[in-house]
Amino acid sequence: MFHQLEEINAKPGVFEHYTAEALWADPYRSKQMLTYHLNEDVDLSSRNIAFIDRSSSWIIDRFQLGPGKSVCDFGCGPGLYTSRFAKSGAEVTGLDFSENSIHYARGQAKQAGQRITYRHLNYLEFEPDDRYDLITMIMCDFCVLSPAQRRHLLAIFHRSLKDGGTVLLDAYSMAAYSERTEASFYEKNQLNQFWCEEDYYCFVNTFKYDAEAVVLDKYDIFPKRGAPQTVYNWLQYFSAERLTEELSAAGFVMTDRYSDVSGGPFSERHSEFAVVAKGI
Numbered sequence: 001m002f003h004q005l006e007e008i009n010a011k012p013g014v015f016e017h018y019t020a021e022a023l024w025a026d027p028y029r030s031k032q033m034l035t036y037h038l039n040e041d042v043d044l045s046s047r048n049i050a051f052i053d054r055s056s057s058w059i060i061d062r063f064q065l066g067p068g069k070s071v072c073d074f075g076c077g078p079g080l081y082t083s084r085f086a087k088s089g090a091e092v093t094g095l096d097f098s099e100n101s102i103h104y105a106r107g108q109a110k111q112a113g114q115r116i117t118y119r120h121l122n123y124l125e126f127e128p129d130d131r132y133d134l135i136t137m138i139m140c141d142f143c144v145l146s147p148a149q150r151r152h153l154l155a156i157f158h159r160s161l162k163d164g165g166t167v168l169l170d171a172y173s174m175a176a177y178s179e180r181t182e183a184s185f186y187e188k189n190q191l192n193q194f195w196c197e198e199d200y201y202c203f204v205n206t207f208k209y210d211a212e213a214v215v216l217d218k219y220d221i222f223p224k225r226g227a228p229q230t231v232y233n234w235l236q237y238f239s240a241e242r243l244t245e246e247l248s249a250a251g252f253v254m255t256d257r258y259s260d261v262s263g264g265p266f267s268e269r270h271s272e273f274a275v276v277a278k279g280i
Helices: 002-008 027-037 049-062 082-086 099-112 147-160 174-179 240-249
Strands: 070-074 091-096 116-120 132-137 161-173 183-188 200-209 214-223 229-238 252-258 272-279
Touching: 027 099, 049 082, 070 082, 082 091, 082 099, 082 116, 091 099, 099 116, 132 147, 147 161, 147 240, 147 252, 161 174, 174 229, 229 240, 240 252, 240 272
Parallel strands: 070 091, 070 132, 091 116, 132 161, 161 229
Antiparallel strands: 161 272, 183 200, 200 214, 214 229, 252 272
C-alpha cells in the first residue's frame, strides 16, 4: 500500500500523460459534463447564461457575423454559442469530442429550425472541407493542450481560415496562475459521484510547474468494482506576451486583446484574457 500511495502522490513530468478521452469519450462522464454545460447558473463546463448572452452578442457585432459569413467553433459543447451565432444568419459549424454534447446540439438545432453543421470528433484531427471567416475557441480550451498539440491546432486553424480570416480564443492569465496552490487530499465519491456511477475513492493532487506556468490536477480513482484509473487535467497559463510569441511562431499576428470574450478592456490582473489573431 505504501508504494501505491507513493505512486499516487508522485509528480509526473509536465504534459507527460494526456487523458482527454477519459472525460469526453467516457459515456458516463460525458453525461456529467453535459449536465454542467447546461447549468445556466454556474461557470464550470460552460460559463453562466448571462455571460454567454453578452459574449455571443459582442462576438456577432465585433466580427460582423451575418449572411455570407462563416464561423467554426472548436469545442462547441452542446451548442450554446453556435446556436446564438446561427441567429445572425451566418453559416455555422461546431466541433466537439463529446458525442453526448453533439447529439444534444443537433437536437436543439433541429427543434429551432437552425441549419448548423455539427461534427463529432477530436478537433486535433479536424481536416476542413471549407474555410471560415472566423474560428472561435472559447472557455480557455486552448490551455488544456500541450505545446505540441497547440502548434498542431494552430496549423489546423491556418488551413481552415479564409484569406483575412480571424481567430478568437481565450486563455488563463498569469494572475490566475499565481492564485493556484499545490494540494493533496482524498475523498469518497468526489465531485458528487462525477467520476463513477458506483461508489469510489478519489485521490486528488494539484501540482504546479513554475518554469512552464502549468498546473496539473491529477485524479486517481478507485471504484468499488473495476480497475483504478488516473485522469490528468492540465492547464497552461499565459502572459499576453507569451501567447503573442506562440501565435507569431505559428504564423499569426495578434491584433487585439480583451479581458474576456465579451470584449471588456484588457487587464493583467484579470484571471483570463481573450485575443484576436490573423494569419500572416
